[in-house]
Amino acid sequence: MKKASTEKRLFAYAFQFKRGIIIGIICLIIATTLELAGPLIAKQVIDEHILGIEGAWHEVTNEDKNTVNYDGKQLKRADRLTDGEQTLGAHTVLQVGKSYYFVDEKVPLQGKRTIEDGTLQIKSADGTERFQAEKMKMSEIYSFFKPEQRAIFFLLGLYMVLLVIAGFFQFYQTFLLQKSSNQIVQKMRNDIFAHTQRIPITYFVDQPAGKIVARITNDTEAIRDLYERVLSIVLTSAIYMAGIFVALFILDAKLALICLLVIPLIIGWMKVYKFFGTKYNKVIRSTVSEINGNINEAIQGMPIIQAFRREAKTKEEFEVLNERHFTFQRKLVKLSALTSYNLVTVFRNLAFVAFIWYFGSSSLELSSVISIGMLYAIVDYLTRLFEPVTDIVNQLPLIEQARVAGSRVFELMDRDGEAVENEEINKYRGNIKFDHVSFAYNDEDYVLNDISFEVKAGQTAAFAGHTGSGKSSIMNLLFRFYDPQKGSITIDGYPTEEWSRQQVRSHMGIVLQDPFLFSGTIVSNVTMNDPSIDRERAIQALKAVGADRFIEKLPNKYDEKVTEGGSTFSLGERQLISFARALAFDPAILILDEATANIDTETEAIIQRALEVLKKGRTTLVIAHRLSTIQQADVIFVLEHGTIKERGNHVQLLEEKGMYYQMYQMQQGKAQRAV
Incomplete structure (x- = not known):
């Protein structure tokens, strides 16, 4: 189905807050009417x-x-x-x-x-x-x-009263329209952020984080400017112009008709600006996203950039983007300079030439005469007429910029997403079965081929194999980050595709190789601000995995501040906190993704004790490079090129003297040489 235009969709968002907007417009009309009464009162006073x-x-x-x-x-x-x-x-x-x-x-x-x-x-x-x-x-x-x-004092007093009343309505129209603008953008930001959580994870694999952040922040901020400008300035100007034309028709219909030529000029002007402005703004907004992505990547990879002396190359890549942004921004400035105040001045001067010609030619007839009051009122209205024209023209760059930003936001929101369904399901026991599962990330190059295995509830299953063998892909499928092209995955006999992704994950926990901690405190990183997990439960989980040994030494103990990523803690300390996080949520299925891969030998002993606490009473799936960490597993699956080559426990696999045996001997030899 064909999508509505960006303008219509922006209007649809505004329509959701129509009550405040309509009241604001009514206040605006009243304020404009009262303010425009001035020249008519002045005409009355003079004439x-x-x-x-x-x-x-x-x-x-x-x-x-x-x-x-x-x-x-x-x-x-x-x-x-x-x-x-x-x-x-x-x-x-x-x-x-x-x-x-x-x-x-x-x-x-x-x-x-x-x-x-x-x-x-x-x-x-x-x-x-x-x-x-x-x-x-x-x-x-x-x-x-x-x-x-x-009578003069009465009329002047009346005008002052009208201005005070107009000021009151002016305040409320500004307040209501700008409040509505912020409500619109608040809803839009909530919608787009919520939609990013419904978009399949494949989208984020190909998109730099900075680009997505730019759409949620920079682009929606540009749209906020659009609503503020359109609702408070452009709308005000349009109603103000309408009021002026009404007044001019009251004073002199023929002159008002001549002045109406301003309207098609403005419309034509806006179309010209839209044609060129859209082209330039698309490049500018896209480049801003790329700049954000480039900066984000450079900040995250700064240690590598400095270690490999890539500062000059990184700066050069940034300057290419910055130069493109500068070039198209300059083109936009030229366009604005050509079609802004200078052009309004030309129109205004032409209008006054028409005014002088109109009344000057009439004055040649001895029978015609114009009163000074009428002259004053018309000159005043003509002067006022070009104030809103200037205001509208000055907003064209922002309006066009916001329109392009809106198209980018809606492009992201138009990506197919899935409904977030958090309805509670009964906690499953944890029986896992993969039945002839095949999977490819790009629908062509299969990374898993006809995989079948079963893990009973409470068992610990380990997956071993060289890099690229498909270990992490199995976990991605179980967590429903992706769905297989062939075969089925069941938990306790229920196909995972019958549940929402959120329901599948509701009784799963995961510990990653490089655990991520969020800004906050140690306790908040365990509870993840889930109201069902209280402080005491979080502290008990931390003590159970042995994290209290280092936490008790901290100045603020369990309320110690955590910076983004948890960079102030060692890898082992971060890992223990992530173990406590998984334990506090009490999952039926626990996934350990190479949780001890980067841990030193001394810390590994602490981690192993924590793992024993963590695995107790739940189905555990372990991805491990260190075979020494999975010797106690109930079953070990050895993968190669997306297929299961061997399966059994540690002793059985060593007796087979196959791939597992070779990998084990290799690692034992490395360990002995290291000693």
């Missing part, structure tokens, strides 16, 4: 109140809050008259230049005005008219403004 004194005034008989006393007359603005109010005559107040003039009759307000020797001349499309005008003093002008002060 209706500050410049509103210019126009027709009527003499009235009754005095109220809207009347002005001038030259012994009670005057009221024409638009302030009430229905049926009696008037005694019409007058006009006009501004010419910086001065105001009073005319004792009603005169036209449109047209070009000039004043000369007390005569007002108004030139319009209908002709030129002349009127006697009286220049007003500053104190007289002030009296005409006085009735408007209350």
